Amino acid sequence: MPELPEVETVLRGLEPHLVGQKIAGAVIRNPHLRWPIPARLPAILRNRTIHELRRRAKYLLIECGGGTLILHLGMSGSLRLFPSAEHAEKHVHFELLLANGMTVRLRDPRRFGAVLWHEGESSRHPLLARLGPEPLQESFDADYLYRATRKRGAAIKQVIMDNHVVAGVGNIYVNEALFRAGIRPQLAAGKLGAARCARLVQTIRETLTEAIAQGGSSLRDFVDSGGNPGHFQQHHWVYGRAGQPCRACGATIRQLRQGQRSSFYCPACQSSRCSSSGRL
DNA sequence: CGCCAGGCCTGCACGC
DNA sequence: TGCGTGCAGGCCTGGC
Numbered sequence: 266m267p268e269l270p271e272v273e274t275v276l277r278g279l280e281p282h283l284v285g286q287k288i289a290g291a292v293i294r295n296p297h298l299r300w301p302i303p304a305r306l307p308a309i310l311r312n313r314t315i316h317e318l319r320r321r322a323k324y325l326l327i328e329c330g331g332g333t334l335i336l337h338l339g340m341s342g343s344l345r346l347f348p349s350a351e352h353a354e355k356h357v358h359f360e361l362l363l364a365n366g367m368t369v370r371l372r373d374p375r376r377f378g379a380v381l382w383h384e385g386e387s388s389r390h391p392l393l394a395r396l397g398p399e400p401l402q403e404s405f406d407a408d409y410l411y412r413a414t415r416k417r418g419a420a421i422k423q424v425i426m427d428n429h430v431v432a433g434v435g436n437i438y439v440n441e442a443l444f445r446a447g448i449r450p451q452l453a454a455g456k457l458g459a460a461r462c463a464r465l466v467q468t469i470r471e472t473l474t475e476a477i478a479q480g481g482s483s484l485r486d487f488v489d490s491g492g493n494p495g496h497f498q499q500h501h502w503v504y505g506r507a508g509q510p511c512r513a514c515g516a517t518i519r520q521l522r523q524g525q526r527s528s529f530y531c532p533a534c535q536s537s538r539c540s541s542s543g544r545l
Numbered sequence: 546c547g548c549c550a551g552g553c554c555t556g557c558a559c560g561c
Numbered sequence: 562t563g564c565g566t567g568c569a570g571g572c573c574t575g576g577c
Contacts, residue, residue, distance in 0.1 A: 340551050375573045377552060
């Protein structure tokens with residue numbers, strides 16, 4: 266599913282093709298996403314010029330001068346650019362038609378994604394206004410995480426996945442970052458010491474940055490590619506590896522459920538106690 | 546054929 | 562009382 270690095274990869278792939286382009290129109294093929302696609306969107310978008318593409322958490326923001334098209338890929342969404350308005354595949358719910366003939370298509374079989382419009386400053390949109398800091402920005406630092414986790418009895422894994430604490434760190438990357446930091450996912454967030462908070466900030470950054478770098482290398486055939494840009498192969502330490510040997514120590518990777526989501530960890534590399542040691 | 550993953554919002558229950 | 566916190570429900574379809 267598209268996580269933060271995939272959204273960033275899609276952004277970087279689309280950016281050179283979209284910025285500065287005029288929008289000729291839009292097509293709503295199926296408005297029933299997580300929220301209905303506003304019926305007036307094609308009229309709103311027509312004749313606007315795309316000024317900038319940005320990302321906030323896993324939201325892709327297309328700034329159109331005075332307003333923002335807000336896109337979310339949910340669990341199964343993809344955005345692709347086509348050189349013409351050729352036959353649309355199944356599950357294409359929304360299309361952005363550029364004046365130069367190019368078409369941006371949102372395909373999302375599970376329809377957990379979103380296409381929304383916000384007039385004015387996008388950071389004021391209700392979905393974006395209360396998000397925590399971006400994990401790759403300076404404001405997400407050791408001190409911030411330490412303060413944000415005080416008196417929180419919930420598991421550190423679930424606190425990191427709380428978008429109000431830090432924005433856009435999904436299930437795969439929190440599992441991987443916790444492994445790298447040597448922290449067990451079920452440890453109460455409030456029990457993390459300052460050193461482990463610092464380590465976790467560092468491994469979250471590393472994990473996301475490496476994934477973005479990998480995605481960047483798959484951008485070459487973004488336009489009209491048969492594949493799914495950003496859907497790159499990845500080498501996970503623990504995610505999806507229950508029952509398999511830890512790549513670091515050989516112990517058997519364990520799986521558990523936290524808040525209806527799967528967590529994976531190495532019982533040897535990730536301690537539940539308060540040491541500040543971490544690996545990698 | 547039935548189950549289930551999975552992001553992330555909303556709504557509810559609870560305690561200080 | 563109000564707010565922060567935690568938990569559960571709901572949306573979907575492809576793949577097993």
